[in-house]
Amino acid sequence: MNTFRLLALAGGLAAAAPALAQQGTKADPAMLAKIKDEGMNRSKVMETAFYLTDVCGPRLANSEGLTRANQWTQKQLTSWGLTKATIEPWGTFGRGWDIEKSYVAMTAPYYHTLIGAPKAWTPSTNGPLKKQVIVVKATTEAELEKYKGQLRDKIVLLDVANPPKTSFEPDAKRYTAEELQKMADFKPEPPAAKPDDAEMEKRMAQRRTMMALRTKMSDMILSEGAAAILSTRGGSDGTFFTSNGAPYAADAKPVLPELEMAPEDQLRLIRLVDAGIPVELELETRTKFQSQDLKGYNVVAEIPGTDKKLKSEVVMLGGHLDSWHAATGATDNAAGCAVMMEAVRILKASGVQPRRTIRIALWGEEEQGLFGSRNYVKNHFADPATMKLLPDHEKLAAYFNLDNGAGKIRGIYAQGNEAAAPIFREWLQPFADLGATTVTLRNTGGTDHLSFDAVGLPGFQFIQDPLDYGTRTHHTNMDTYERLPADDLKQASVLVASFVYQAAMRDAKLPRKPLPAAKPEQRM
Structure with missing residues (x-):
């Protein structure tokens, strides 16, 4: 200037x-x-x-x-x-964690590479896996019981809770003048009334039930001898959301190797299995834990x-x-x-x-x-x-x-x-x-x-x-x-x-x- x-x-x-x-x-x-x-x-x-x-x-x-x-x-x-x-x-x-290798593909009924990555703090597969898949769909413990004895040496596909939908809204936006004015005009309101004890206990009970089911599902898949898990938290057009699949605490209990997938890939695999068509996957993850510091x-x-x-x-x-x-x-x-x-x-x-x-x-x-x-x-x-x-x-x-x-x-x-x-x-x-x-x-x-x-x-x-x-x-x-x-x-x-x-x-x-x-x- x-x-x-x-x-x-x-x-x-x-x-x-x-x-x-x-x-x-x-x-x-x-x-x-x-x-x-x-x-x-x-x-x-x-x-x-x-x-x-x-x-x-x-x-x-x-x-x-x-x-x-x-x-x-x-x-x-x-x-x-x-x-x-x-x-x-x-x-x-707690522990550090890094990915050294990650690969996943469908090999039957035909070959196709898939989009996914290991969930954070999950272990390695200890070499390449080439396994049949099984889909687990369970929203209650009773539904989960149906899969006992079926998971050994299988790659478990978890159901997709939120399938992607066609959207006609743009991905990206800027705030409009009207939206900014609404922010500027904001007036604090008195705090909303807190839920009464009964309502709060109901919410906490629902959360405890959901977490208990997740824990039971993970424990059962591990104890039944499954080889690995594929899951998704949602996304669209090849985008997937990521998270951790195990705690980072130094004394965290063992879990299975788990990959998060683009939902379109996960849903294709599920549709094939639901149609009675055998599906085989090949995958390998190599992850490294750091526990020195x-x-x-x-x-x-x-x-x-x-x-x-x-x-x-x-x-x-x-x-x-x-x-x-x-x-x-x-x-x-x-x-x-x-x-x-x-x-x-x-x-x-x-x-x-x-x-x-x-x-x-x-x-x-x-x-x-x-x-x-x-x-x-x-x-x-x-x-x-x-x-x-x-x-x-x-x-x-x-x-x-x-x-x-x-x-x-x-x-x-x-x-x-x-x-x-x-x-x-x-x-x-x-x-x-x-x-x-x-x-x-x-x-x-x-x-x-x-x-x-x-x-x-x-x-x-x-x-x-x-x-x-x-x-x-x-x-x-x-x-x-x-x-x-x-x-x-x-x-x-x-x-x-x-x-x-x-x-x-x-x-x-x-x-x-x-x-x-x-x-x-x-x-x-």
């Missing part, structure tokens, strides 16, 4: 300065212009995303791929000038604060680095990590001298229950089970998270924090031309900002265009680099960098909601 254009941009941003000053900020409009210029014209976000996905590979919790990503991000953040780049243990997680890790690094009074306070930004294993975890969540890394790179390249310390965190083991961020919060700030606050609880100014795919930022969820909402509206004003204008009091769930909110800290997730996150990429074999729109990630990086900068320069920390009550852990 030439000097004239940079000055013009700075002038436009300066128009927002009076409003920013009313919110108690020391943000410099010229610095906001530099942030925008660096992020839009000299971006490294796609290069970072390439290394996180194609080079590091799948990043399942405690796997070799996640270890590669931890080591690479630590080195990369250091190379950009951040300090204290550390691979920090958060506590005990059971700890989980986060990667953290800092841009030190410069204000004598405020440098002990911290503005945090982050996203989870781990992924599932059937693809390379591009939209979930290499995109968020690449954006957060690019945001701190932009700040360093722009010469920001933040009043508060800026700390990036790339979380581990999010997919198994927000473990990385929850334990970081517990270790550094407070335990939500007791709400006993640690000294650093008072020093966190804000936490910003990105983990809703690869779409550009359209605004931010204020998490019901009414005092923060007008501040965010002012911060978005200089970047309205980038399509980010919406502040909603709504909360979005399921990711790492919740770990901070759970102990009364101001944690926020940005609103992102959904694209094809929910239909095609989230936890699937299609979550690859090709699903990352460069312009969207550039825009997101600029917005995150600007929010972090402005939070680091304010006179005061962001407002907080009242402290929540302690919530002791509950077990079923």
Whole structure:
């Protein structure tokens, strides 16, 4: 960008300065212009995303791929000038697991390769298998009993609960102006009445029954001497959703080799068997467990604060680095990590001298229950089970998270924090031309900002265009680099960098909601 254009941009941003000053900020409009210029014209976000996905590979919790990503991000953040780049243990997680080989095909009544991958934490087949298949369809224990004595040395096909249907809706979409306005107009309502004890017990009983049937089915298939299992959690057009087929605990009991399949392939096999046509499959999986180091890790690094009074306070930004294993975890969540890394790179390249310390965190083991961020919060700030606050609880100014795919930022969820909402509206004003204008009091769930909110800290997730996150990429074999729109990630990086900068320069920390009550852990 030439000097004239940079000055013009700075002038436009300066128009927002009076409003920013009313919110108690020391943000410099010229610095906001530099942030925008660096992020839009000299971006490294796609290069970072390439290394996180194609080079590091799948990043399942405690796997070799996640270890590669931890080591690479630590080195990369250091190379950009951040300090204290550390691979920090958060506590005990469990076994690591990696795929070394995976192959499955139908060999009778004719040959055809099939789409599938081993379920996480399942064992190897101990060499190639070539076996007849049997379909198991059971929704009750009585139905399950019918298969006793029929499963030995067979490959078991489980039924498909949700067959794919023809859809006339596009896979990918962006938020419309009407949808964003609805978010902006959202008013918190009184909490809905909790189900009475009888209704709650009914739901819990249904869940216990379902889980008991699953456990009994797995135990019976194993004890009957089946060779392997094929299953599916759904999907369409060659896309399948993936998960774990066994616990990651070091003392987990044995299970059979199991592959998750594209539902179209699974359904074809089932139709053939149901028609009385013998079906034979050939498959081999080779998986590797890692039990030497059971700890989980986060990667953290800092841009030190410069204000004598405020440098002990911290503005945090982050996203989870781990992924599932059937693809390379591009939209979930290499995109968020690449954006957060690019945001701190932009700040360093722009010469920001933040009043508060800026700390990036790339979380581990999010997919198994927000473990990385929850334990970081517990270790550094407070335990939500007791709400006993640690000294650093008072020093966190804000936490910003990105983990809703690869779409550009359209605004931010204020998490019901009414005092923060007008501040965010002012911060978005200089970047309205980038399509980010919406502040909603709504909360979005399921990711790492919740770990901070759970102990009364101001944690926020940005609103992102959904694209094809929910239909095609989230936890699937299609979550690859090709699903990352460069312009969207550039825009997101600029917005995150600007929010972090402005939070680091304010006179005061962001407002907080009242402290929540302690919530002791509950077990079923």
